[in-house]
Amino acid sequence: MDITINNRTVSLLADETILQVAARMGIDIPNMCYKEGLGHINSCMICMVKNVASGEFVPACSTKAVSGMVVETDTDEIRNMRREGLELLLSEHVGDCEAPCTSVCPAGLNIPQIIRDLQKGLLVGDVAAIKEQVTSYAALCINCDAPCERVCRRGRIDQAVSIRLLVLYFAGIDLSDTGAAVPPLPAHVRRKFNSHFGKLLPGDKDIFLREASQVGRIEAKENTAKGFVAEEAVPESLRCLHCDCRKLEQCKLRDYADEYDAKQVAFKGVERxxxxxxxxxxxxxxxxxxxxxxxxxxxxxxxxxxxxxxxxxxxxxxxxxxxxxxxxxxxxxxxxxxxxxxxxxxxxxxxxxx
Ligand code: SF4
Ligand code: SF4
Known part of the structure; x- marks a missing residue:
């Protein structure tokens, strides 16, 4: 009652799938539509592996492991098949991973997340607690010419969100504080796959504005040298369209697109x-x-x-x-x-x- 996966042979336990045996052996087979205890849905087909004896490709999540089976999980042929499967899924994907503001930020600050955290803190009256979550990279904003604001989607509707002042306000950094040290830029910046859906189409604007305040951009009038005060930061933060992905670092599709070098090919020349x-x-x-x-x-x-x-x-x-x-x-x-x-x-x- 043995099975061989990637040239290693182990004994089978009762009723195991190939995915379960592989996991027991420490072999990671990618999967997205499988969740323990929910049965087999077999829709994403990213877990395809090769049964060497029959030459067939089978989904590891739902195929029972059989004694004598010889399985390959990570050859070039299989990786190409997975990449094509991922590209098919990405061809229908409408939505950004990183928001445009984050993509152009030299420090890769997750700006919409900072704005959501800012709002949470302001709502519960405890900004100090969440300030600690902001990295010291916010100090970069003092002398930055704010490319984030040039690409902000809100700017395609009326005026860009006042991102630089909001980040500084959130981080508790004074505009006149030019001595703040900035550590080397993080290595993760723009490391990963990024879906971008490009310009707004008719109808998108209304959908985005449902989550945002309709007022125009708020300037720091009361205390210009220091930046925003709370009465300005709150309404300005509410103008953000949140055009990012809220699961930026927990998306299996993004992780696998990265791992298999999948491209989002469909939108080239085709209206999304x-x-x-x-x-x-x-x-x-x-x-x-x-x-x-x-x-x-x-x-x-x-x-x-x-x-x-x-x-x-x-x-x-x-x-x-x-x-x-x-x-x-x-x-x-x-x-x-x-x-x-x-x-x-x-x-x-x-x-x-x-
Ligand atoms: S919403 Fe999420 S869990 Fe539900 S079918 Fe779509 S991808 Fe799967
Ligand atoms: S609307 Fe918000 S999330 Fe979208 S680009 Fe502007 S600041 Fe970033």
Whole structure:
């Protein structure tokens, strides 16, 4: 009762899949639509491995390991197949990983996250506690010519968010404080795959503005030499469109795109699909364009017996995840909300406040 994976042979336990045996051997097989205890959904096919005896490619997450099997999990042939599968998923992906402001920041500051943290702190009246989360790179903002503001999406609608002053306010750095030391730039800046959906299409603007204040840009009038005061920072922070991904560092699709050098090829010369964001749930954001239709959230709502839950609608390329009968997301995701957000392999389901 042995199986050989990548030239190593181990004994089989009862009822194991190839994925489970490999995990026991410390061999990592990529997967996105598999979650222990939810059954086999078999939609992403990123876990394909080769059964050497038959020459067939099989999904490791749902294929039972059989005695005598010889399996390869990481050859060039398999890696190419995975890259093509990822590129297919990315071809339908509508939504950014990093927001434009973060992509051009010399220190790679996660600006929309800083703005959300700023709002959380201001709302609970404890900015000091969250200031510690900001790296010392915010000191760069003092002498920076703010490329973030030149590419800010809000600027395509009216005026850019006053990012530089908000970051300085959040970090508690005075505009006149020119002596702040800045450490070497972090190595992670622009290391990873980044989805970018480019210019706003008709209809995108209204979707983004639902999450933002409609007022024009607020200038630091009261205390110009020091930057913003709270009465200015709060309303200005509310102008951010949050056009980033709230699961920037927890997205399996992004991680695998990086690992397999997958490219987002579809949007070259082709108009992309409509951007969509459902933000009526108290705490969860759902971005349809980032969904890979893995079905994990649907299985979780069934397991948690949420009264309404989620379901697949449509067919083929038009398949999408939604709430039955066109109900609200807040009806569909109740008991299952936390587990669904945590288990969604992409940024499609994310906590609103990051
Ligand atoms: S709207 Fe907010 S997240 Fe989008 S680019 Fe401007 S500051 Fe960044
Ligand atoms: S929302 Fe997330 S968990 Fe649900 S089907 Fe889409 S990618 Fe999968």
């Amino acid at each position: 699909g409509q951007f969509a964001k459902c933000d009526e749930h108290d705490s969860v954001i759902f971005e349809q364009g980032k969904c890979i239709k893995c079905g994990i959230c649907i299985a979780i709502t069934e397991k948690c017996s949420d009264a309404v839950g989620l379901e697949f609608s449509g067919r083929g390329y038009d398949l999408f995840v939604g709430v039955p009968f066109g109900d609200m997301l807040s009806d569909g995701l109740k008991m299952a909300a936390a587990e669904s957000v945590q288990s969604c392999p992409t940024g499609a389901l994310a906590w609103k406040n990051g």
